[in-house]
Amino acid sequence: MELKTTTLDPLINLTRKENGNKDLTDFANHVTAGLSHTPKKLSSRYFYDGPGSALFQQIMELPEYYPTRCEYEVITENKSAIAAHLASEGFFHLIDLGAGDALKTKILLKELQERRAAFEYLPVDISEDAMQQLSSSLEKEIPGLNHQAVVGDYNDSLEWLQQNKSGRKVILFLGSNIGNFEHEESLGFLRKIRSHLEPGDSLLMGIDLRKDPDTILRAYNDFAGVTAAFNLNLLHRINRELGGNFDVNGFIHYPIYNPQEGVMRSYLVSKQEQDVYIQATGRSFHFNAWEAIHTESSYKYTLPQIQAMVEASGFTLETIFQDKEGCFADVIFHAV
Ligand SMILES: C[S@@+](CC[C@H](N)C(=O)[O-])C[C@H]1O[C@@H](n2cnc3c(N)ncnc32)[C@H](O)[C@@H]1O
16 A cells, blocks of 8 residues: 655656756747737636736635635535545545645545545646645645645646556546636546546546526626736736736736636737737737737536536546535546
């Protein structure tokens, strides 16, 4: 049984490449491709640098941001049933994809520890700041927890886990991160997760459900403007890391919900015609007045869509847990 942590490095960084600049080169290439594309687009994965992760923590505390509150309720109310399921077959690796501050996972970790379950916790996140903070908070809040944080993107981390961790695996994918994938990509990603699991392994996924469009829109357009600052931080990050000269005040945060597609889309809209030079790309990018950059999609699901997604990706549906208002679902997928 792989229970000892004393020799484990508390943080594995899969993004530190030998030339030291691989991440920045990837970011610069992404920005060049996205700002040259018609219409312009940037990926939400670049939201989460240090300031972005801190802003997301503030978002999770906003009165309008129901997803965290609802998922917190689902996990708290069902922690005993979930922990019993996870720990039903002896030692397991608990892999938390896009763990962030693991606010909700910590409820399960404490429950598992109380039950003296045999497991190793492996939070994974693209944000090094988030993983450093999580490692130290785990040491203070859950002493004795067997854990090792992995800094890397989902794909590289799944490969690393495949090569380095054998035995039963349970994957957590909370916070409706799946909603950030376009529908076809989400199926591809779930199939990829399934290909890294063995029959009998599980996936616990948090999924935001369709509801009153106004409730959804408010969650991404809060009164205090924290979500606006979070979206605009992407331009600050380009300025900081790639030597951009974005006038961030020349852009506005614009979110819109499409109730037919069940998708919340966020944009950054240029208030005037302008050119932006980005040193690391060696290029200028032109913006027409009111031209937008698409920065995030967040899909909301129905229960039948979830059922279809489970079946199309090589799993069976074990259990659906929901909050009292039916806002959010945490679903156990069983690998067959
Ligand atoms: C919406 S937060 C959710 C955090 C947490 N799971 C929760 O439920 O509160 C998304 C997290 O996923 C991470 N993330 C986004 N894209 C990622 C990627 N491609 N690979 C790894 N982590 C990613 C972000 O850094 C961020 O911490």
